[in-house]
Amino acid sequence: MRFFSDNAAPVHPRVMEAMAAANHLDTAYDGDALSQQLDQRLSEVFDTRIRALWVPSGTAANCLALAALCPPHGGIVCHRDSHIQNDEGGAPEFYTHGAKLFLAEGEGAKLTPDSIAAVLDAIPDDVHRVQPHAISITNATEYGRIYSPDDVAAIGKLADQRDLGLHMDGARFANAVAMLGCNPDEVTWRAGVDALSFGFVKNGAMSAECLVFFDTKLADATLYRRKRAGLLLSKGRYLAAQILAMLDGDLWIDNAIAANARAQTIAAAAGERAIHAVEANEVFLRVTPDEAAALRAKGFDFYDWAPGEIRLATAWDTAEADVAALAAAIGAL
Amino acid sequence: MRFFSDNAAPVHPRVMEAMAAANHLDTAYDGDALSQQLDQRLSEVFDTRIRALWVPSGTAANCLALAALCPPHGGIVCHRDSHIQNDEGGAPEFYTHGAKLFLAEGEGAKLTPDSIAAVLDAIPDDVHRVQPHAISITNATEYGRIYSPDDVAAIGKLADQRDLGLHMDGARFANAVAMLGCNPDEVTWRAGVDALSFGFVKNGAMSAECLVFFDTKLADATLYRRKRAGLLLSKGRYLAAQILAMLDGDLWIDNAIAANARAQTIAAAAGERAIHAVEANEVFLRVTPDEAAALRAKGFDFYDWAPGEIRLATAWDTAEADVAALAAAIGAL
Amino acid sequence: MRFFSDNAAPVHPRVMEAMAAANHLDTAYDGDALSQQLDQRLSEVFDTRIRALWVPSGTAANCLALAALCPPHGGIVCHRDSHIQNDEGGAPEFYTHGAKLFLAEGEGAKLTPDSIAAVLDAIPDDVHRVQPHAISITNATEYGRIYSPDDVAAIGKLADQRDLGLHMDGARFANAVAMLGCNPDEVTWRAGVDALSFGFVKNGAMSAECLVFFDTKLADATLYRRKRAGLLLSKGRYLAAQILAMLDGDLWIDNAIAANARAQTIAAAAGERAIHAVEANEVFLRVTPDEAAALRAKGFDFYDWAPGEIRLATAWDTAEADVAALAAAIGAL
């Protein structure tokens, strides 16, 4: 009964089927029939004309977006606990050729216009200081918190006022949209987002994430950057197939609803132990070392986030029975 | 009847089956049971202790190898027509942070100790000049030519004398080994190769290439570089599964034998039209525009390499009947 | 009466004379007779065999040192208020190809083993996290505080334990040594420093700083990096002349003693207004906007450091009369 990571979950059968169905000769790289459908298909999803590029990892999607929004001599405001700062091995600095991440505060890894402005206002407009060029937010956040359309729009307004690009790391975008019950456009481009890392791997795909540009002119140079980073896989049709399968019949939403629901069950059992409001598919709990050991003894696996804190992640395939057992075990602590 | 690119070929059924068999919960990134087998399995293949890292593209494998062998202020000798120079969108410069490619000559895109030494000898040992740190050769080459163990060893000796690293781009390594009929160690580390991009995608895999370090100490920093480049896919088990399936029962050799044989059939029909000796799975022919049109009119697809030159590539699944038809069509020109 | 910046001060007459004396034909770059003396002359100053490279700016010295100590995928621990973090326009990221600065705390911009260890201990030894490779401290600090030999040695010990390089930004190294009254070796290599940016420009030179490697093997690649950064000036003899003139007769110490003494006079007048202990040539004072205006009305120029805080910098040529007037004006607030 593993709650360690949504990356550990298997690939959804419909994704596997779509990859099998794509297993025939076709044009290499992104010239195949499936890759050629992405722009149109995602334009429908987002109800506006977008440009979409598949990439094989979320880090790649994030960092290509940052490179499109920020020059090497610029900087990007992000949360102190964001994935791009802590969990990508310096990939943002690699892809941007050394842009600086400016670290902002915010409960639950959520930025606010105030916390961003506090960082911006501390940077003199001076050649000696790296100047900010973009903001990056994560929805859902690293702590499973969600930005509503209004939350994003408030940040989008600030970005617009300060002439900054706005990127959304959507490794768990599906979980956010599923919980919000909104259309995906409401929480992205209508709220000022220029580029979205639309995540599928944590939600049932195998190796395909989608970089979506709402500011479509950013896509042109990104095609070259993707190739230059070794990310233009030669048999791209298998990545496009994954994305299209996830979009078909709103599988991405259904998977996220399932994962979110499991997390809610855990949250209900956790009560006051929950460190953050549970809004997506992650639950952070306060437990003593003895309690953590007791849970592990019963066969539950999870991530030791920090001293006295554990993270439990659910996925599209997390069994209700496992969650029920976990909830009981937490209640019994 | 497409002879356009081996990248256009489908994925071998045994690889698809291996990926399906891996479709269960396991540890993320490269902590899974399959990824953990790579070092051991490839050490057996190469009859020495190696370090192996999966990556999702050949460009990624090549450029991580180059970054391990050459500092940003150094340079790498490669063929003027090499993939790293012409077909990777500047990825070598990206991964090495701006190392310079020194372009050497050689028939059939094959370097020789003399052609390499000619480049090296023209570079004064002087702080104003970028200094060479590595050599990169491609086996089989971009023109389907093969380096024998002796060919490689002669270059390996030069590399050793000049204190240079030696990388082999093996996007079509299987085709070379299959044609040589040697063991893979003979044409790599025993001949002085430090790092090999062991290609599987053109030979029946989907999205997994393997970077093999014979100079094993190079692997440590490369683990960080792979992550930093967004190449550490979160569900790495599906890449490891592909590589293991290709190695199992020597599928990689069998597939290459098949592709090479088809190329030989074409070569036999081509006679004097062949521009390069046909030693792997690529055939380059001299044809007039009218002849090219005639072939296309009969349903054959291929790459217009240069004015008056076409490239025909075979793959693991190229049908004998298609090749027979092509041979007849060439004969009829 | 300007107390705005020690960079605003003129060049010392003996430095100007040395440059004039060097104004004859000599070998270009660093092949001239003066440049060739630097290793020997600075080895005497530091009582050990060192390698020395002139560079035209302190930022260049700092960042070449960081590039020698940290790979692109690594990180460097420095103070949150350090010059490399705040005042070099992202040059550390440029020179290191994107290494990350880890920001540590400490009163007066001074790091301590504890504040450094707090940062280090929060970084898991994990490929997803940028790993630390070096520590950079500034002596005297951005707030005019000084690391004693014992202070540095404690950090040097930590660096040794954690296998990290240790860099000292010595833009105001002369002020520190002058105040400590120690030999320069005591506060550098004997305390574990691997590379020192030995600053001269703020202390009476024009455009020559000296990068000193105590870990001499770091110098070899740095020669290439210096050239590659456009920092190997073609008439280097004029830079070497400046450094040699500053060292001759301990001009560098005498100049620093003078600047420090002027700062002490201001500090004595400032009393409780001083925000930091005054140990070098900078004085930070709490003043109201009205008080700042009053000082300016009397002809004093200074830097508005932060709301309610001003910085006053003295230099080798600051007149005693000006300082006396300033002290009186502060007393009269």
Added chain:
Amino acid sequence: MRFFSDNAAPVHPRVMEAMAAANHLDTAYDGDALSQQLDQRLSEVFDTRIRALWVPSGTAANCLALAALCPPHGGIVCHRDSHIQNDEGGAPEFYTHGAKLFLAEGEGAKLTPDSIAAVLDAIPDDVHRVQPHAISITNATEYGRIYSPDDVAAIGKLADQRDLGLHMDGARFANAVAMLGCNPDEVTWRAGVDALSFGFVKNGAMSAECLVFFDTKLADATLYRRKRAGLLLSKGRYLAAQILAMLDGDLWIDNAIAANARAQTIAAAAGERAIHAVEANEVFLRVTPDEAAALRAKGFDFYDWAPGEIRLATAWDTAEADVAALAAAIGAL
């Protein structure tokens, strides 16, 4: 009697005087009164509104220009024997973050529209290939050849047609203009040049070169890049003073006329030995090893350019007597 390098020459007395005259307190970096005059003064020289930045080396000027004209994923066409390719230690790749130099042919290191177009036409418009973004020419060239206004305009037209930026490396721009007898605008912006590295150091200055942007919008980001490269010297007034002194009374032209005249004297003596037309201050001669030894035995110093080829460089201060002696010695071979 040294004819080794114009970098070996001393600094002109009027430049030394100007630096001495600047030796008083002033604002740091480029906020001083002299630096603030550069835009206006150089706008007069070039008869159009330009933006000018001092930098301490020609390599820095060249590479900041290239970084302004070409993104990291792009490429720059230059001559195979150009300084940026051969003599800057990889600085173009450093400053541009890995852009590729495309090497073109041309007699005397001069590019022509045809030689450039040959390179451009060989690059498919394809994401797998690095795309060209700029052309860089050197005037006078590495072999002392000169581009006339018409020569440059023909290349400028090609640049315009292909949407490429045009950079001129003017390390010996003064020698070119002096020989052409034209106004500096005729051979630069009126002929399509976007950015000029206006060299002064080889022509009598100490450490100040001037990067001139005719496409003035390129200057804004370059201010940040200059700082980020550690090139924004803190006492910039001494660099501005050099440039202004060189411009005052057309000292830059007078110095170049003198150097060019000395080269003509040598050329006249050399006759058929001259490898390239002598148009600036460099003379390349065919000499046997014995002849080279004979010249050295008479006290002449020069650069062994290639087997059987020597380079003789004159400078602003080369004595007529020395040249006469050299001419006689060459005649006596």
